[in-house]
Amino acid sequence: MPHPHLDRLIEVMHTLRRQCPWDAEQTHESLVPYLVEETLEVVEAVEAGTDGALVEELGDLLLQVAFHAEIAAQQGRFDIEDVARGIADKLVARHPHVFGSEPVPDDMLATWEQRKRAEKRRTSALDGIPDRMSALTRAAKVIARSERHGVAVQLETDGDDLGDRILALAAEAHARGVDAEQAVRAAVRRLEQRIVAAELAD
Template sequence: MEKFDEFVATIAALRSENGCPWDRKQTHESLKECLVEETGEVLEAIDKKDDANLCEELGDVLLQVVMHAQIAAEEGRFTIEDVINGVNEKMIRRHPHVFGDIKVSSVEEGLDLWEQIKQKEKEAKSGK
């Protein structure tokens, strides 16, 4: 995690007062196209079975995630830690067959369970 923290600090420095003018100027909206482009490049690397390029492109997607989280942190909305905690909690919550007492015997049962939990979460968020 030390390298991840170092990377987050790098992005914060790039967006700081003495950082890069381009990075400081970016917003969630201005980065949308970059995120789509980088995601497409990940898919292309997967299709080509090009591990070296896949590794690089996954880094570029990670850059997008950290950049968006940094922008949100600067605005007092959420942090990269919030993003990580949220997705980790979701993975644990949606895998009770791994982290709880529920048993599944097939991929299909696991996917059905995932969808059931996801639906309950959506209903709870919407107040239904």
């Protein structure tokens, strides 16, 4: 099935890199703040639940992918076809129960982690967890990874250290199948609504 608008996006990026001074001077490094911002705006659109907002924010995120690929293509390193090929190949390789003859694994997430670990030759459950994640998201990731890799570590739950207590709550959220970061964001939004309501009542 042809995707004319994807092709158009690539052509638009070609033109912008040649003719717009701002676009022409951007680098992978200079675009990082925009990539982070657009990713967070996609999260907000998902949680808001409106298709219009999600389409717009996914478009902004797709622009970041196209932008980075265009920079690399101009330097002769790789292009957006290489990006698409790489992720498609990875998905096929990590789903032999779909694209091959293997049975469906009992624990999909654990099997996915095992394949990633072997593919990337990781030696620790912590390898590959981004340092720049928020502390709460990173806590949840570390807890989940250690569990899937069979590394049992007892959490400090009885002390007075606030960080340890928050970590214990992240572990509780993981055990319940709750995204701790998302739960806190939802609680903050409820608090904001109450604050606004209180301000209007004054």
